[in-house]
Amino acid sequence: MASSSPILRQLGCFRSLLKPQPQPQPLLQSPLNRRALSTVYSTRPTPKPLPENLPEQFIKQLPLHLRPKDPKVRRPIPPPPPSPCTKCKDPVAAVEEAQLAVLDPTGERRALFDYRRSPRSVKPGDIVRVTFKNGDPFNGVCLSIRLRGLDTSFLLRNHLTRVGVEMAIKVYSPNVESVEIVQRAQKRKRRARLFYMRDPKHDMGTVENIVTNYIRQKRALSGKKRAPVKGRK
């Protein structure tokens, strides 16, 4: 005999829902979560203004939006002072010019080697005689002229005791006493740098003979018996 219908038996799984549930007791009754009836129905309190002359150490405890704000200061941006860079755009050139004014006040040396501008200047292929402060002369063929402002130099080649000798001489060096052109090149050289003259085929050899001839002629013209020799005994 069936006590209950099979339909009801199937619904038996919902029986637990019908049972009275035990109310879950809150573990912690936080006072923040409860609101008293009086507060719910009373009007919102108006925020009190902050007490004036609050000591400074309490200001840190206030929330950010309540802290007194620093007054906004718009300071003027000072104009830049005058710059020496606008006055002197190229200091390297200024230093070089000041040096040249001391080393070559008349501009004679400059004209003697500025072969692009002055026609009287030394040109590659010329035979040149240089006298130094200590009295030593050096003669040779000018192979090249290196125009670099204060560092302008020229390269001389000669043979001493049948050995090829080259000497690069700074034009504005105070050690250089005089530069004379002994002999001009026969024909205008087609190159600016005559390095091919180092080859045995084109080597000029020693220029001593030409230079001694030149000195003899010069002495005859000036009427002196002997050229003064400096620094030698």
Place this chain on the structure above:
Amino acid sequence: MTPRLPGKLVHLPLISTWGFQYIIRSQVPIRTFGIRSLNPPETSRFNVGHDLPVLKSTPTAALERKANTLPLRTGAIATKKGMTAIYDTETGKRVPCTVLQLDRVEVVSHKTRQKHGYYAVQLGSGWRKPANLTKSLLGHFTANGISPKRHVYEFRVKDESGLLPVGQMVNADWFQEGQYVDARSNSKGKGFAGVMKRHGFGGQDRSHGVSLTHRSLGSAGPSQGGGSRVYPGKKMAGNMGNEQNTVQNLKILKVDSENGIVVVNGSVSGPRGCVVRIQDAIKKPWPEDMSPSSS
């Protein structure tokens, strides 16, 4: 900072070291927060006294150690303009030199022992558009009444007597002809360089079975037994140059305060146009006449 209160107020009454404490100074209590030691260091009653030596690991001792190598006065920010030569008219000697230019170098602010732990003069040079500056940096300049500067650097000095007043101009005549300076600048950048160029390694053979590794380094480290790892600091290929380099004891050959030109003997690291910081050489006696330049 507002205190971080725990979410549940139940925890509050518990006494905790992480909470806040009251420190009572001059009647008004100040609340302090943060982590503090459970066992604060005890001061020994034998280790107190004014005639005791300064402990070596203190900032005071560190400054004392540094005192002999710190310049008495500030340096200057300059720009490398190029190299040329100067002839000594008496001996006829040619001296290669570097031309530096000072551009509106002004004292921006100070660093003091009390606030920052050391004494230094902050200098600025050049000029920068205010629109290209951050607000904080612009405020730093305008608060001190200085026009915005392109370059800002610090120069350490020994004590507060070396601190120039803020806003004072440092001209080229701050340096004297004949004195010695140290020039500090970034070297020329060489990019990613191999070990032969960067560290001067020998490379490997052209032949004898070497293939494809003619310019590379050999072994990077020992094998098993020697640690089987690459030791820290192993010289390898990488970025070369663009590092700060100091050239010491450069003689000042020429000074032109009108054009802000300072000519120093020899070479200075870096390309043309780089920023060079010059200050009195620490390995030479300090310059005698230290009158501040007329601004």
